[in-house]
Amino acid sequence: MKSRIRRLGAIVTLFGLSATAQVHAQVSFERLLNAEREPENWLSYSGTLSNHRYSLLDRITTANVENLRLQWVWQARSLEKFEATPLVVDGILYTVQAPNDIVALDAATGRIFWTFAYEPSPDARTCCGRVNRGVAILGDTLFMGTIDAHMLAIDARSGQLIWKTKVAEAAERYSITMVPLVVGDKVMIGTAGGDMGIRGFVAAYDVKTGDEVWRFHTIPAPGEFGNDTWSGDSWMTGGAAVWNAGAYDPETNLVFFGTGNPAPDWDGRSRLGDNLYSNCVIALDADTGELKWYYQFTPHDELDYDATQVPVLADIDWRGEPRKVMLWANRNGLMYVLDRVTGEFLYGKPYVALNWMDGFDEQGRPQRVPGMVPTPEGTLIRPHVHGAINWAPPSFSPRTGLYYVAHWENSGIIVVEGQSPRPIGINRRQTTMGQVNLQPFFNNDEEAYGVVRAYDPDTLDPVWEFRMGDITWGGVLSTAGDVVFSGGKEGYFFALDARSGELLWRASLGGQVNSGPMSYAIGGRQFIAIAAGSSLFTFALP
């Protein structure tokens, strides 16, 4: 009897292993390209390489979302902000414990499979927290950038290190907080450090070996086009860091990355010129890293308006014509529609209170308002130094055709020539960076506030708005159930009607939401996941 049970057990175990092995089929690049065909998984940072952060799962709808229940919580051993969006691959959830540990959890129960622990070099420097926004996957390998400027490849089954490549020198203030982008047999990454005088770049590595394949510097060297947009030697330390998620368009084989502000941030006197390719979106050939086009959102920036938002690629009828566009709500307070094939500026307009520009020329270059620059006396500039939005991921729903953005409104700052910016108003905490835990909040109605807005790509006008008391550093998810999920600094995670913005459900998570929501399914049951405080929360219908 005993031996029969043992034998049965062995068979079950074998079957289990074999089933697991089968279920955990390699995540081919083909799967990444067609991620919408398997909405039960979440295979890249924003779900697809076009960054729609839209889930085709439709079990949770506007009619039943009010019944969402907490399923499980995973608490990170970290005092840092939880900015990562998890991946889910065939029932396994992968996420990052800040700064650079990776955990694999059972996506149904939150129970842990393995932890990969990484101790960054003491040389690691970050401007704004020892954070990480997530991992990428290809085959059975997870990829993560580290705050000491390395790229790691980790075995997704065992949690063991496969290779480790130095991307840049941590001691020279290069660090990595962004999620890598996998395209074909390459994994691409840039670095943070733009405020600390690095020279920005994005580089591609061989997924098998970690060898560098190409590197594109976001500041041209002498002799290259654009170097003359930097006076003197300022190009050597001009920033233009690539520190947030990129996108990939298979039809053109282009990868798109936003670039950060030029350095020094608030004093452009030592770097006269447009400072290419700071504050740009750059379109690079995915095979070679060759620049195909660029568009500069804020030439010669002196207000720290990084253009490091998540590019959203959409094939839509734009003003009656089918167009391959890129939607971009920028930190500088302007929202854009670009032709992603050519880089042509199609349309742009302010989406928040803004006073530093008052129109575009024919090429889409912003026309500065005279005097709206740092001065010895100080100048009130809108939006605030943290912008109208920062890095949080937006969403695009092909069902509603709307572009959903969580950002903040009514912010401003006094900029003094050569010095740090000074927030206006008595409440100087109006747009401070996200923190882990909740803080007492006292803003009045005249001070900055957060919103989730749905924008019509044709007009860039808001269709609806959900207003929050405090600002938000949270992202947005839309679903085929016509539900939009988001959260903010107040620690609420909520569901809105994707067509009207009506509040349908909310949960108080006890920590600030500094991440983007995502969705996956286990056995046909739809889950919604969001990180808040230092924990990851999941919700589902009963």
Place this chain on the structure above:
Amino acid sequence: MRTIAHTLTVLTLGIALASSSARAQHETAFDIEDGARAFAQSCANCHGPDGDLIAGIDLGRGLYRRPLSDAEIADIIVNGIPDTPMPPTPRMNEQQAYRIVAYLRSLEIAPAAVADSGNAARGKLIFEGKGACMDCHRVNGQGSRVGPDLSSIGLLRRAAELEQSLLEPAAEVQPSNRFYSVTPAGSEPITGRLLNHDTFTVQLFDTDERLRSFVKADLLDHGFVDTPMPSFQDELGAQEIADVVAWLVSLRGTP
């Protein structure tokens, strides 16, 4: 000549060895100015231009999560605090860090100097008597809790700010001292000091000294109201105001 050089070396060493605790007090105006510049460049992005942007920390008023010596602050500036968002600043040397400390300490000692014209003992009598300040405020366990507790106000506010609060109380109300009114259905308006609010709820310390929390959707009306703090412009003379300010500046925490 060699003797002079030797003496200088000894003096320099002596100064360096003696520096830690007394260092900030012996910095020059130039050092403080330089510290201010370094603070703006290296610290203000997170801590804010006045050093008060991180909850529980007010660098300009010497409020840290725990009391810190000059040497400890300088060490934190250079090396950061492991496992917290406070990063190291490796390119900053010890001397530069001490200049920042000197700048911060110079901000801390400013209030006492300004309040010299008043008499704290007389100010205490006015505070507790004619001014009726304790009808709203509390000091060292005595008085009302409705207004801000002033037991440590000398650490938190400078003399000029306190004087302004007495003469023009509505001119600048600290966000955490704002008053808010709510009107629940079937109830008179309830007013109190705002402790916190968000999209959906509001938390007050009401005028009956109760902690109250409300769901905004359940309220008929809610919103900010003017500060109930009266002006003492016409109630107290100039010397009396100076005396009260001196008393307030002397309040530096429960003994």
